[in-house]
Amino acid sequence: MAELDRSGSKPPSSTPDSDSLLRRLAGPSVNKAGLAKDQTEINRIIAEVSKGSKFYENEKRKDRELTLRIERILRLRDEAVQGVDLNKVEQGVDKLIAQLEAKRDLSQAIVHVDMDAFFASVEVLDNPELASKPFAVGQGVVSTASYEARKFGVRSGMATFVAKRLCPELIVLPSHFDRYSEMSSRVMSIFRRYDPTMCVAGCDEGYLNITRYCDEHSISPEDCVTQMRRIVQEETSLTVSAGIAPNKMLAKICSDKNKPNGQFKLEFEPEAIKAFMHDLSIRKVPGVGRVNERLLESIGIKTCGDIFRQRAVLSLLDKQFGLEFLLQAYLGIASNVVQPGQREERKSIGAERTFNALSDPAKIYAKLEEVATELEHDMVEEGWTGKTVTLKYKLNTFEVHTRAKSFDRWISTRKEDLFAIGQELLKPELPLTLRLIGLRVTKLKDLKAEAESKARGIKRFFGSASSTGSPQKKRRIEGPQADQDDEDHDHSPRLSQDGFAISMPGYDEDIETDLADASASHGAEPETSLYRHPTAKPKSSSGTPSHSLLSTPSSSKGPSLPPSTSPPRMGKHSPLVLNDSNPFGTSSSALECPICSRMLETDNDGLNAHIDFCLSKQAIKEAQAASLQTAVPSKAAANAEERGAGLLKYKKKG
């Protein structure tokens, strides 16, 4: 039954257990450093262990679909090539190549740093006995395997029961996210000594531009990185690998070259770079995963050098492969812009949870509510709202589906409302057996930025010019959309700033018990219900400035909407009784905050700082309060629909 498909060029007939399926099952991070066992043997064991499981069947399905897709592409290619002068096509591509080449910039020294087996290394710090033992971090799924475990074929992303089969001695540890987070911050702060504007890419990686540091310290990039890695090891006992190259893509590929505890510098010469890329597996290019690897392989592309050889076909199939992206990979050209991830770049926020398959709607809704609670927490904590809610669910067969709904108002972030929207999306699908449910909000609006700009406005109103030198306003020109990067097609991951999911057990807020009908819970919610999450941390006030507005959408991005907002409801206490005769005077001892009316032992600067803080909290609350009236109607409508006895009922299954 397990006949391997050894044909190179013809459409592979997807035998069960085809080569590609075995590779698929082996997980995304084969090709990673450190294996000893024969990979085909490993693949065999993995397939054997997974056989018959739902997961396995789903992988088989996806593999079949991929095979069909390849057949389609090959047909497309054969048609496209008909009666075409391939030389002409190549000439066209060569022009494009020349244009790309002209953009090559070798002036910046970019470093990609990557901590070695990060979670595992931290575990060793906390329990040295683990060193030299095969172990893995992560419960159901391996997050990180120790190098010892990797020798057995244990990989991140692998189910732990499979890993156990590959390595019966394997020790499986739970994750300790707080520890990783702490160590991550410590290491990152060392990196920042070399480039204060470094870009953190997940909890164990980052990009630095060390050009300036090297200039100022008259040190070579290699020595700089050697020193940096040594300091990390001295100060944290963690090891880091690094790649040094003229851009982010190359640096990332290079950091993998001498993986545990090593570094690699690429020559800053076009010829050296092209030679480096020429024999490199296409799979090493960030953005080319297993699927694209197989797609490209089907048209004869395994290495980056092959991109050039097949440029005519790629040009004809530009739509499916992305010619320019691949040519840049072939040339080793990519962005060298290194910036800290910007808050305003965030595109979505969500939460999801996997559980043992459930069919009972009540239980499914309970899970949905958990997820809504978690999402509310994150959205409030981080100050976001948005306009589109997407429900995601995974059947017990591992098939994934999504259902989305957009609003023309900013949605409420109350868990009851998120839950109601999710319920509305899920209900019509219902008789289902699910193993995962999730909610995600997109079309975001940054309530913190808004709050702060509001704070600025109010401050101005109070005349607190405070020339005496209150906290520098980081004036940041927003007017003319300053140049923007003219070529930062950044394909590199821009992952969560702190890198960690907050899915820790223990903060589950009380789950309200209205599973069936969320409408019960809102009507007369006292305003104070918005004041949950009193755990506001004072850190927030330092953030970035920005512009105004809240709630009503009008133009979703318009920078300068007039604050049609009601002035902060400081109402009751508004009289700003500052000090006797000198309302805006400089130094005084006891000042009353006009917002929260607390008496503060501070001077004017201190008061201003406090007002900033107070207003930003206040504005967030108001924004959320304002949006409360928003999403609710949709739910009301949904209820109306249901009650409306069959006028417009959702299609019920079965």
Added chain:
DNA sequence: ATACATACC
């Protein structure tokens, strides 16, 4: 606008 797939850590 929505659904789905792919990728990355």
Added chain:
DNA sequence: AACTGGTATGTAT
């Protein structure tokens, strides 16, 4: 038995 979670992006319709 058992196969994550969060975010971004591209493509098709």
